[in-house]
Amino acid sequence: MKDKVVLEMKNIYKSFPGVLALQGVDFTLCEGEIHALMGENGAGKSTLIKVLTGVYGKDEGQIYLKGKEKAVVIRSPQEAQKLGISTVYQEITLCPNLSVAENMYIGRTNNLFQNWKKTNTDADKILKMLDIVAEPTQQLASCSIAVQQMVAIARAVDMDCKVLILDEPTSSLDEQEVEKLFKLMRNLKERGVGIIFVTHFLDQVYEVCDKITVLRDGKLVGEYEIKDLPRVQLVSKMLGKDLDNLSDVQGEHSVYDKDNVTVPVFETEAIFSNAGIKPFNFHIRRGEVNGFTGLLGSGRSECVRAIFGADRVLGGTVKKSGKIVKISKPIDAMRNGIGYLPEDRKGDGIIGELSVRDNIILALQVLKGFFKPFTKAEANKFAEEYIKLLGIKTASVDTPIKSLSGGNQQKVILARWLLTHPEYLILDEPTRGIDIGTKVDIQKLVLKLASEGMSITFISSETDEMLRTCSRLIVMRDRKVVGELSGEELTQNMIMSTIAGGEKE
């Protein structure tokens, strides 16, 4: 067994300013093994991969490779490649306008002259061997994404690769393409290549992998044989909740029953967007807090983005209080009383160089119209009111938002939407990366707003938080809605088994 080990990483530490990204992680990979590396966002998967491929240096720890007595030092991706460690990323990193063969051999010789005829025959040989349906002379862009990915793998394999890292290779592939990729992976496995497979798709892990290593919060949770680890166990390990001693947090769910209207405030029917989610039905009542849950990449955000018109909606209808409304872009949603706090605060939320004041009034100002700007006094009044209400820590209303801390930036965006007095507020990861105190503040605020009649959808990676605030959870897996939980069913166990799907303990 021991001599089959091709890669061993021992006691790896890596820290970034303010974060311990990896704390004493061990990882072992054998020849002819497909090894899944699992963990939620921020667990340290990509940091571990980047340490292994030399993108980051490590603070502590050793990396051993088969055939090398001493621990190896990997300082750059080129060095990693020389040692036989290749990576294929989610995004294709080849040159689409070159031919398949050129892509496979580019940058690999230092010779000025290249025998293209030989290159083409060599490439053909490898492609045939790996059963990849592509001509060496074909332009890469004319191949499907899956084939492009396989060409990237072929390139890696041909460079005498012993360790192949596949970082989320399947996220842009459809089912048949995934099947082809798996065939190739099994083929390589038989040839003795060790494969590290990083993915968010549970089904795929159970279909193709032999072993699973789970990381959480930069620490190693454990290494398991696939047959010893049922899905539910895996999910609970990733989320960090042991099934047995779960003390279920039951929240003080919002109770709003001033009017007994049975028609939901908002309702969707078979809506889907270009972000790749399957059509889903959804509804929310007045004063209700519900949530989308599921692992990262399961399509939680994409669902709410479709409702808000942030992605291009390809089909389905949205009804407001029973009447069909047309929402094709965010402004339509805003006019119908929807607010959306996006997941990516930096990329989609803040207007970095503008002041806190401008950031707060922005959405309401857009609703009010181009020719009706608020006076400076009005804007200041709004800004100061919400700075006080949410306890935003800022030097003044004129401070650029980018100089605020993450939590305070988030509160500013929250203030922006609260100012529009939405009937329906969507909060996508409102508490990510902010301190505990602020988290609790936001949770309390959500419940308070709901008790005043606002409908809220709350999305969070932390199930605790969801259980505390939501009275109904829509569970997603692999971009599909797979279940809905409410009342008695709202427990960690139920959530996890629904996320895992398939089997039950």
Add this chain to the structure above:
Amino acid sequence: MQTKDLKKSKISDYFAKLFGQQIFIPIAALLLLAIFNLIADPSFYQITFGYNSVGDPVLSGYIMTIIDYGSELAILAIGMTLVTAASGGQDISVGAAIAISGSVLLRILCGTNSRPETLQAPIIVAFLISCVVAMLFGAFNGTLVAYFKIQPMVATLILFTAGRSIAAWINNNELPIISEPSFSYFGGFIPGIPIPSPFFIAMACVIVISLVLRFTNLGLYTQTVGINENSSRLNGLNPAVIKFLAFVILGLCVAVAGLIKVSRLSSINYSVIAKDIEMDAILAVALGGNPLNGGKFNMTASILGAYVIQFLTTTLYKFNVQSDALSAYKAVVVIFLVVMSAPVVRDGISTLWKKIKIRLYVKEVG
């Protein structure tokens, strides 16, 4: 002692704040040039009162030249600032577009005859039509940038290349000459007023844009789109429309500058009119400390920047720099000014200032 310390720190705080201000750079450049001229040759500031060939009172001197020629640049800088802020790129077809709008103006004033005795149409009508044409060309650029997502410089390269030919074609490559004296008022002097009219036109434009910025959300929307396009969309804006609008507004500025340009000569030279003016307009924006990759802008700083550029050009002329060599000299000064106005350098200076302050303080205490 206590109060003295306090006072000192207040002053240095004030300076640190001043260095951080965007408008500091064009003001500093203006002062630098002014002082240089004052030392080198005070006659630079001489303004003489006289009469021109028609017998109207005029003021002349280098300062008047700056006010005169800086004004057309200031008008263009208004539009260029908006385009830069919204699209994160620049329009390099401004000079060619001026040729087109000037050509349209002359064509309508002259009708079919290139040397008319009387105007064939009222000047205001001709001007309004040239505005529409210039805005259409602005809309063309805007469509390429906003809807086809072409890099602004590449998109406007098309008109930059074709514009002067189009201008010549509009007038069948003839050189119309307007003999009507009232047409020359716009680029020269209005009888009885000794200050050049372009200055008044520029001031009118400045007032209009400041009213627009005050009473609409143009400023907020443009900056929002320029800083974070994704976010602007999620807040209900349509980034494409805002970018398009910026180019159309620049088109309007081009028409006004075109009127001044053709009025100066009462004629047009298709290949020379407003040559390289786009570069000066872009420089004015840069000199105003506005980031050329879009986002936040300061209109006052841009307009001031335009006059600084003209101040520089006039200073170089004054010192008899040959017109061939002018660009090279200008480049040297511009490199300095642009580097100084780069946000990196500005931040650097203000941190340096803080460090010096701390060191001084430590010395004093120790």
